[in-house]
Amino acid sequence: MTGTERVALVTGASQGLGAAIAHRLAADGHPVALLARRVPELDAVARAIRDEGGRAISVVADVTRADQMESAVERVVSEWGSLDILVSNAGVTRDALIHRMTDEAWFTVVNTHLTGAFFAARAAQRPMVERRYGRIVFIGSTSSAGWRGQTNYSAAKAGLQGMTRTLAVELGRFGITVNLVSPGHIDSELTRGTAERLGVDYAEIAAERIASNAIKRVGRPADVANAVSFFAGEEASYVTGQILNVSGKPSIV
Template sequence: MLMNNAGVTRDSLLFRMTETDWDTVMTVHLKGAFLMSQAAQAHLVAQKYGKIVNVSSVSALGNRGQANYSAAKMGVQGLTRTLALELGAFGVNVRAIAPSFVVTEMTDATAARLKLDVEEFRRVGAENNPVKRVGFPEDIAAATMFLASDEASYITGQTLYVDGGATIG
């Protein structure tokens, strides 16, 4: 089983974003997932069984100040679909999970960068979905465990949005 979960942010509006900011985010998120999947697939195909779970984000659908991050995360979804097509016949399932606001050091750092109180930032994040709460790492872990399990053996090429319903509106 492989989980591609490396991530960084280099948020900036397009007119201020540097090529280095673009390249850093693309390299960590998209190239990293590609290289790790390429290395793992040899072993997974040889054993005719395996799971790859890629981490995308609801930001793949577009997010102000995150052209690099959004493009990389949508690229992860395209990579997921393509690898599912290529590896499915060899018993390898490939899926992606796309969280929304999850309480992490990265979202706390975003609050600090925006000069917002962390608790207020979380409260506003909670208001942006039907369940009226932010996500926690345990929410993402539970969905990932399902996607990595044999109970999900008929699911491949899909992206599961774990977002408290934020993308249904």
């Protein structure tokens, strides 16, 4: 590798935001390890990156399993000699009003978004501390401010903000920055899938979001990937513990 290349690991990289982030980091010149559970989709994204001239490998793992995240980080370090950038993006939704939300819906969402991010960060910080360099970027959501039917999701994303600020304080002395990108409404497989499960016309949801935005469009995965690219780069070496909303309107949190 050259002196400007940094090895990246992106969780939840088989589609949507994760795939867009992986493509962007590869375009920035970084070798990228793509992590998810869905093997065919994951391999397809890795192949697409390689077809574009980038370097990518697939790492099959479940972010809610600490042992699998430790093994995933070990594989990346073995493959490329280091792990310099972690983007914790893996997530799911199980929306329901509180009186209808099951234990399974609560734990599935909280364990994936919050516990999974913790397992990923704990595993990744070890090689970063050794090298005195690292970039950790969590993917949050403006739903952390509260959103009807998303007690589980909003709580998990709010928790990520506290984790971001705490790890920034703990890890800064080792040359590791920790930041969070907080998307608003993004046109992705996750949001379209949520609309379908709820029996709601996605076009209506998008129109509502556009009406409330200062920038009159919905977000795109590339908008989030661009913000991640900044936090992952050398230019952000003095930026840590920050929450960056990518929502098309002024921040409310």
